[in-house]
Amino acid sequence: MWIDSILRIGLILILLYVAWIDFHRFLIPNRFTYPMIILGLAFNSLSPMPWCDAHWAWLGAILSYFLLWFINQLYKGIRSRHGLGMGDAKLLAGLGAWLGIHSALWILVLAAFCGMIGGLLWLKYQKLPSNHPFPFGPFLAFAGIIEILWTSPFVHSLI
Known part of the structure; x- marks a missing residue:
């Protein structure tokens, strides 16, 4: 059980x-996402x-990535610009590799x-127009942390 807790932490x-990093640089480095995917699988x-x-882990990694890739391609076809960075897709793929497709969705x-x-609050706080990009990675990370904690045997022992 302690190994599980160490991995989750x-x-x-x-x-x-x-x-x-994504909040400050609008970038999710591959040096984090690739090992996350490989180690999760x-x-x-x-x-x-x-x-x-x-x-479920393999489906989580593969389908998560391609779902965000597909959404980005649709957005690009409609707006002629990218709507998501592929770092976001790789981050979700890493979470899918660890937690499975159900959790990734x-x-x-x-x-x-x-x-x-x-995002709307951040844009308002920064006094930026509503069509200005904002980082999505922190929201994926936040949701991933919730899911990691929610599926933890330690948390279930407290409930």
């Missing part, structure tokens, strides 16, 4: 750092105590909801 710390495929079945819904509210 480590993943949360990485998500907090990635959120901070390896953990759920090889561990005796995976967080989800291996096939929940994370995306929660992040989108929080992003609409938080």
Whole structure:
């Protein structure tokens, strides 16, 4: 159980750092997302105590990435510019690799909801127009942290 807690704390710390970087630089570095994807897939495929079945982890990584890629392509076709960075897609793929497709979809819904509210507040606070870009990675990270904590055996022992 302590290994599970250490992994969850480590993943949360990485998500907090990635959120901070994206908030300040509008960039999610591959040096965080690629290892997150690979380690999540390896953990759920090889561990005796995976967080989800291996096939859900693989679907989580692959479908999460391509869902955001597809949304970005639709947006680009309509608005002639990117609506999402692919760092966001890789971050969601990493969360999907660790937590599975079901959790990744929940994370995306929660992040989108929080992003609409938080993004509008951020734009208003920064006195920027509503069509100005804002970082989505912090909202993905926030939703991912909620899901990591929510699925934790420690949290379930308290409930």
